[in-house]
Structures are given as structure tokens and as C-alpha cells.
Amino acid sequence: MRENNKVNRRALFSGASAQSTYAALPLLETVDVLIVGGGPAGIGAALAAKQQGASCLLVESFSFFGGSAVWGMGRPLEQMRPDGKPRSAIHEMVIEQLMAQGDQSVRIENDRLYPQVHFLKAALADALDAANCPYLVHVQAVDACVQGSRVSGVVLATKQGLMRVDAKVVVDCTGEASVACFAGAKMQEAPDAVPMNLGAAYVDLDLAAVKEGDVAEAIDQAWEKNPLLPETVTGLKQVANGTFAYMEHDGVSNFDSLDPKQRSEAECRSRRQIVQMERAMRASSAEALQDIDICEGAPQLSVSMPRRLKGLYTLTPKDVSGHTMFSDTVAVRFDVSGRCGIPFRTMLPELDGLIVAGAGISAANDAVSMAAGNCIATGHAAGLAAALSAKKGIMPRKLHVAEVQDALRKDGVDLNV
Ligand SMILES: Cc1cc2nc3c(=O)[nH]c(=O)nc-3n(C[C@H](O)[C@H](O)[C@H](O)COP(=O)(O)OP(=O)(O)OC[C@H]3O[C@@H](n4cnc5c(N)ncnc54)[C@H](O)[C@@H]3O)c2cc1C
Known part of the structure; x- marks a missing residue:
């Protein structure tokens, strides 16, 4: 097994010196919610946070959005419409923008969307524009800014050098919990290869x-x-x-x-x-x-098995096979083997100011929930929770989950399994 935070960056840079260097970096933006990574989870998080009225920025290291859903070169986005039924307003926004690109752009079969990836890239940018959500491409988060036990932003590598973005809440949608790892959060043990x-x-x-x-x-x-x-x-x-x-x-x-x-x-x-x-x-x-x-x-x-957070709760194979529901379920994990709740705690590290969504959430190797539709769903929950947290001036860990759940239901999410 590989130890995922073998190099603990916070210990390495002993906090104060690195953070004072970061404080001197040019400040690119200050936002309520910063979303790092524009794959399925990041798109879900950005659309949801913007819909809640938060000021947002989505940053992506490639020159386009879609992440692994695009890298598949045409492989389906699964669980977008489980049982052929709409899953949430956010999933439907993505589907609508893709269909608007014309007949060539997508084939829909039951829960699956088979995309032509160039249309998918355009559709995701269109979805962000339609929601007025600002974004930057060709920028990579290379470290987290941490004050005490709170993540307060990230350091970006840009074509002009390093810059800083400050945020009330950062949503890590890197697909491999990179921001959480940089911030010194605990990570799951992963197979060596x-x-x-x-x-x-x-x-x-x-x-x-x-x-x-x-x-x-x-x-x-x-x-x-x-x-x-x-x-x-x-x-x-x-x-x-x-x-x-x-x-x-x-x-x-x-x-x-x-x-x-x-x-x-x-x-x-x-x-x-x-x-x-x-x-x-x-x-x-x-x-x-x-x-x-x-x-x-x-x-x-x-x-296949990216680096993942070790959060306040770790989803287990037993939860999946037992179709477990949690009092803090904020998304449903749909899978060929059935469905179970995804608790908010799987997205929360023992740090403030940070929520993880998508492939990097806290799940055992046998309980990873990779389908693109599930990643959009956790992104949706994380973006919405981040916006509520910023609006109320309280940390994500202190939110009343019932409020997040109510807001998700208003977006058409069925939290029953
Ligand atoms: C081999 C394989 C086959 C699969 N087949 C299917 C399938 O058939 N159907 C299906 O639905 N799912 C499939 N999946 C799963 C699915 O594609 C992923 O689980 C899903 O895309 C993950 O979404 P995400 O948004 O969490 O992460 P990702 O899709 O990985 O997106 C992360 C995004 O963040 C960006 N990023 C990363 N680090 C940084 C950084 N430091 N700064 C800025 N940006 C950053 C990346 O460039 C990327 O755009 C498959 C996965 C694999 C590995």
C-alpha cells in the first residue's frame, strides 16, 4: 500500500514561512467559492455554487473542461439519468447544453450519455457561461494556502508565474484530492500500482x-x-x-x-x-x-483508483451492498450493483474551509464511486454547501446538513435510495 501523504507539505514548509511567502504573491482574485478542477465534479460544484448566488471561480489546468469524461474520447458518462429519469437540475443543465450542440454531439441510452468529446468541451463552457460562472484554464493549483487549520485559498501556477486566489471555501474537484493533500489532510491508503x-x-x-x-x-x-x-x-x-x-x-x-x-x-x-x-x-x-x-x-x-481523502467518514463496501442511507446523505451513489447514500462527512477533511467532491471523496478502494453522474452529484452538493457556508460565514463542518439537503431537494435531487 502507498502512503498518500508521505511528504506532509505543511510539516515540510513549517507553515509560517511558506504561508508568508504566499501572502506576498500577486492576488489574482478573492471569491466566496473557489472550485479547483473542471471535470464532472467541478462543473457540478461551479453551477451549484453560482446558482446559490455565491461569487465563484473555477480553475482548470487543461485548456478545456470535462476531465476524465473527456479523456475517455467517447466513453459514456454513466448514471446521468438513472433508470432513464432526470437526476437533478444541474445534471439536466449539462445534458441540455450538450443536446443543444446538435445531433452529432451525444447519443443517450438509458442512464448513459455517449458524447462526442469536442461538443462536450463546448457544452461545458456554454453551461458555465449560461450560469455566469467565471473560469480560468491553463492554471494549476500547486499548493494550498492554510491559516492555522483553515484552507484560505490556493497558489496557482499561471503563465505569468505563481499567483494566489483567496476564498471563503475551496472545493477540491481535482479528481485526486490534490488540494486536500497539499493542505496536509489525511489521505486513504491506496494500492501501490x-x-x-x-x-x-x-x-x-x-x-x-x-x-x-x-x-x-x-x-x-x-x-x-x-x-x-x-x-x-x-x-x-x-x-x-x-x-x-x-x-x-x-x-x-x-x-x-x-x-x-x-x-x-x-x-x-x-x-x-x-x-x-x-x-x-x-x-x-x-x-x-x-x-x-x-x-x-x-x-x-x-x-482507475486516484488518491482520495480520508474524511470524517469513509464509505465502505458494506454501505454500498447494504444500500445504506445516512442522516447526512447529500448525494446518492448509483451503480449497477444498486445505490446507497453518500454522507456529507465523506467530503470533509479535518480542516476548515475545504470540501472535496468527485473521485477524491473518502471511500474505501472497493467503494469508490467513479461514474461521471455520481461525481456531478457530489460536486453539486459540495458547491451548494460551500455557497451556503460562505453566505452564513460558518465553516462547512458547522453547517446544518438539513439545510443543504433542503436546498438540494429544491434542485430536484431525490436523496432516498
Ligand atoms: C479507465 C477509466 C474508465 C472509466 N469509465 C467510465 C465510464 O465509462 N463512465 C463513467 O461515467 N465514468 C467512467 N470513469 C470514471 C469517470 O470518468 C471519473 O470518475 C470522473 O470523471 C471523475 O470526475 P472528477 O470531476 O472527480 O475528476 P476528473 O474527471 O479527474 O476531473 C478533474 C479535473 O481537475 C483538473 N485538475 C486536476 N488537478 C488540478 C490542479 N491541481 N489544478 C487545476 N486543475 C486540476 C483536471 O485537469 C480535470 O479536468 C472511468 C474512469 C477511468 C479511470
């Missing part, structure tokens, strides 16, 4: 003529010349309603996604892997695959 997958989209194939098993057979026949091929390939699937396809495969494993050297090796190996997959399909006996071409690789690997 986790599976990672580089999404890729392919053109110039006759998708209708590709038979089940063709891709797996092509991969099987090509091992000798292409040693980096993945062990398992689920196959090629249509991107939205378009003429190209994304590939589902099990990527690479045996790497620590947070170790800089191992992560670099995994990223480079995966680039070579998707090229070898294309080569294998072109060399196959299936005619429908012989002209196939990669049209795009994802900007980075998707990581």
Missing part, C-alpha cells in the same frame, strides 16, 4: 462490419511484433452518432500514478500502446479494420 488507460478514437473503419471478437483476435495475433498491447480489449464502440469509434481496453498497470517517474513512463508507454493497437488492427484479417487510423489520443491517462 493502479490500472490506467489512455483513451483513443479511431477513424476509417467500417464499424457496422466489425464483428464481435475481431479486435480481440487482431490483438491476439499481433503480440510478437507489438509487445505493449493491452491484455484485454473490450472493443470499438461508436462515438455519439458519428462515423468514428473509441476503443475500450485495459491500458497499463503496475505503475504508481502519483510518482513523477513512474507516471511519465506509463504515459509514454500508453502512447506507444495505442499506436501498436492500430498496427495490430491494420494487420488483422478482418477487412473492416484494415484501413483503421487513430484520429486522436486523450491528453492524459485516466486513472
